[in-house]
Amino acid sequence: MRTEQEWIEVAQRVLTKNYKPQPVVMERGKGCEVWDVSKKRYLDLVGGIAACPIGHAHEALVRAVSEQAATLIHVSNLFYIEKQIALAEKIESLAKELQPARVFFCNSGAEANEAAIKLAKRYQTMVKGKPERTTIFSFEGSFHGRTVATVALTGQEKYRAGFGPLIEWARFLPWPESATDARALDAISEQTCAVILEPIQAEGGIRVPPPGFLRALRKRCDDTGTVLIFDEVQTGVGRTGHWFGYQGGDAVAPDVFSLAKGLAGGVPIGAIVAREEFARAFEPGTHASTFGGNPLACAAGLAVLETIEKEGLLAHTEKMGRHLAGRLQELVKKHPGVAKEVRGAGLLRGLALAGDATPVVQKVRDRGVLLSVAGGTVVRFAPPLIVTAAQLDEGVDALDKSLA
Numbered sequence: 001m002r003t004e005q006e007w008i009e010v011a012q013r014v015l016t017k018n019y020k021p022q023p024v025v026m027e028r029g030k031g032c033e034v035w036d037v038s039k040k041r042y043l044d045l046v047g048g049i050a051a052c053p054i055g056h057a058h059e060a061l062v063r064a065v066s067e068q069a070a071t072l073i074h075v076s077n078l079f080y081i082e083k084q085i086a087l088a089e090k091i092e093s094l095a096k097e098l099q100p101a102r103v104f105f106c107n108s109g110a111e112a113n114e115a116a117i118k119l120a121k122r123y124q125t126m127v128k129g130k131p132e133r134t135t136i137f138s139f140e141g142s143f144h145g146r147t148v149a150t151v152a153l154t155g156q157e158k159y160r161a162g163f164g165p166l167i168e169w170a171r172f173l174p175w176p177e178s179a180t181d182a183r184a185l186d187a188i189s190e191q192t193c194a195v196i197l198e199p200i201q202a203e204g205g206i207r208v209p210p211p212g213f214l215r216a217l218r219k220r221c222d223d224t225g226t227v228l229i230f231d232e233v234q235t236g237v238g239r240t241g242h243w244f245g246y247q248g249g250d251a252v253a254p255d256v257f258s259l260a261k262g263l264a265g266g267v268p269i270g271a272i273v274a275r276e277e278f279a280r281a282f283e284p285g286t287h288a289s290t291f292g293g294n295p296l297a298c299a300a301g302l303a304v305l306e307t308i309e310k311e312g313l314l315a316h317t318e319k320m321g322r323h324l325a326g327r328l329q330e331l332v333k334k335h336p337g338v339a340k341e342v343r344g345a346g347l348l349r350g351l352a353l354a355g356d357a358t359p360v361v362q363k364v365r366d367r368g369v370l371l372s373v374a375g376g377t378v379v380r381f382a383p384p385l386i387v388t389a390a391q392l393d394e395g396v397d398a399l400d401k402s403l404a
């Protein structure tokens with residue numbers, strides 16, 4: 001048996017160096033706790049970066065995945081797939097504001113955004129007959145993934161550096177400062193294909209748009225015939241206390257939205273949901289994925305959505321989110337000049353610091369609690385939605401000591 005240190009040494013030799021992992025080798029998890037190979041226990045308040053809404057090794061998810069694995073893991077989209085149809089039906093029923101809508105499945109958040117981009121492009125070109133509408137806007141500070149098109153639409157230079165020249169139709173709008181910020185809204189015109197935005201910017205530092213802005217954006221897109229895409233990869237699947245982030249805040253629905261992360265509780269999956277009118281752009285042969293919507297991932301997705309419903313996790317998320325925000329607010333008072341502001345909604349919360357959040361997150365980890373950094377200076381909480389108030393308190397206390 002290798003020790004933790006020995007595993008790390010091998011990792012440093014055989015893995016590409018695109019990650020900078022913390023020096024911990026994880027072995028197993030249960031609920032909101034994980035253990036490393038040295039048997040040290042951690043309270044997991046980052047949840048696989050918002051990908052484990054029902055926690056680790058939840059009975060319902062373990063059963064669904066085990067039974068599906070023993071029945072049929074994969075067949076491809078050359079055939080209809082029972083679990084895929086059932087999961088699409090469930091998601092469509094939850095996305096009431098887009099009904100009638102259609103669902104396409106893939107395997108990750110970046111892929112889901114790629115699908116949304118291709119759908120919008122094809123909608124303008126083939127359905128509307130407007131090939132001149134080429135520009136897609138995203139926002140400064142956004143994060144939409146690591147594929148070429150999604151990185152081109154990611155509004156943070158550090159993710160784009162070294163990959164240029166990127167895509168010339170990918171452009172950025174300034175992050176809005178008010179509900180009617182003309183700098184952002186007026187740039188959208190009848191030459192625009194689509195706008196993509198996160199209802200809450202997650203990787204950019206848990207930034208919530210000014211109240212009213214999404215309503216104004218919706219109107220501007222309607223007035224100009226621009227496709228409005230929401231990237232719900234991090235905000236979807238209960239994270240904000242609603243099934244989808246757009247159902248909170250201004251409660252403005254997009255034309256198309258993407259999902260991934262929490263949808264199958266850690267089993268790779270991605271999806272887009274598109275209003276029928278826009279979904280028409282995907283005709284046979286126009287887009288596809290070998291693994292997308294496979295029986296295993298969709299069985300996991302069904303188990304996650306059913307568990308969120310059965311355990312009342314939307315209301316719980318709202319309640320725990322308020323508790324967490326209140327506790328973080330205490331840290332702002334207690335550590336003036338260091339902790340500046342609490343941001344977010346539900347169980348996607350950030351504590352904005354005056355400086356680099358990385359050393360703080362490392363100190364918190366040494367105290368046995370897992371958090372992550374967003375936007376360089378923000379400590380992010382994205383715990384499983386099953387988290388208890390006592391567990392959140394344990395996390396906030398560790399953060400409190402680390403800030404001191």
Ligand SMILES: Cc1ncc(COP(=O)(O)O)c(C=O)c1O
Nearest residue numbers: 108109110143144145233234260
């Ligand atoms: C808002 C958002 N979009 C897209 C992605 C990319 O998802 P994935 O890593 O599954 O490709 C992420 C990942 O952090 C995200 O937060």
